[in-house]
Amino acid sequence: MARLPILAGNWKMNCDHLEANYLVTSLGAALGDMNYDTAKAEAVVIPPFTDIRTVQTVIDADNLPIAYGAQDVSTQDNGAYTGDISTSMLTKLGCTYVVVGHSERREYHGESNELVGAKAKKILDAGMIPIMCCGEALEVRKEGTHVEFVLGQIDAMLAGLSAEEVAKSVIAYEPIWAIGTGETATAEDAQEVCGAIRARVGELFDAATAEAVRIQYGGSVKSSNVKEIMAQPDVDGALVGGASLKADEFAKIVTFYK
Numbered sequence: 001m002a003r004l005p006i007l008a009g010n011w012k013m014n015c016d017h018l019e020a021n022y023l024v025t026s027l028g029a030a031l032g033d034m035n036y037d038t039a040k041a042e043a044v045v046i047p048p049f050t051d052i053r054t055v056q057t058v059i060d061a062d063n064l065p066i067a068y069g070a071q072d073v074s075t076q077d078n079g080a081y082t083g084d085i086s087t088s089m090l091t092k093l094g095c096t097y098v099v100v101g102h103s104e105r106r107e108y109h110g111e112s113n114e115l116v117g118a119k120a121k122k123i124l125d126a127g128m129i130p131i132m133c134c135g136e137a138l139e140v141r142k143e144g145t146h147v148e149f150v151l152g153q154i155d156a157m158l159a160g161l162s163a164e165e166v167a168k169s170v171i172a173y174e175p176i177w178a179i180g181t182g183e184t185a186t187a188e189d190a191q192e193v194c195g196a197i198r199a200r201v202g203e204l205f206d207a208a209t210a211e212a213v214r215i216q217y218g219g220s221v222k223s224s225n226v227k228e229i230m231a232q233p234d235v236d237g238a239l240v241g242g243a244s245l246k247a248d249e250f251a252k253i254v255t256f257y258k
């Protein structure tokens, strides 16, 4: 079965709930203007927690063809975890996806591969889909050990998941040196690592799981480079930061197939 491309806009810590209302409303209009076809690509927005209720309300009210999710979640169900958000809080808000292990969470909150794997399991148990991030820093890339490094992250993140769970999941390869820098990996760089990730999923699980798992590239994706990146055989989507904050630009990214 062909993998449906998934274009997800990671808003990071941008937009209060009023701005979120405007952005998701504008995105819905822009997708309509561009005759976005849900059979060709999946549009997803990943707003901050405080915007999710607003985004849900706009999407439901206008019946917009946009899925949404959160940028992180706790491994705990409830209780004395100040500042944390549980999976049930997210499912109640209609979230489909949760990003885990973004390089910014790893850097500023010390998240390990093991924690990311545990969060992914929690998300799957709650009936949502994890977008599990991986990717190497510039020093690793310069040493030429990036494939090995990323596969090490994959082994650790997927260790507690079943083949069925991995098949449903999304993996985002985001080289840290390409995030927010304007420096995009070449389409060949993206394919090299995304292809290696798929091959490793095949080794760890089986061929059907490797065929099913969707793998995104992320790092300075824009409407001007998305086509070339999406043309790579093992790239099934993009995780988009900066360019997802402009409705027209992100709608162009979602409709890359035109």
Ligand code: PGA
Binding pocket: 010, 174, 178, 179, 180, 181, 182, 218, 219, 220, 221, 239, 240, 241, 242, 243
């Ligand atoms: P960017 O961010 O598109 O702004 O480079 C990508 C990401 O961090 O998900």
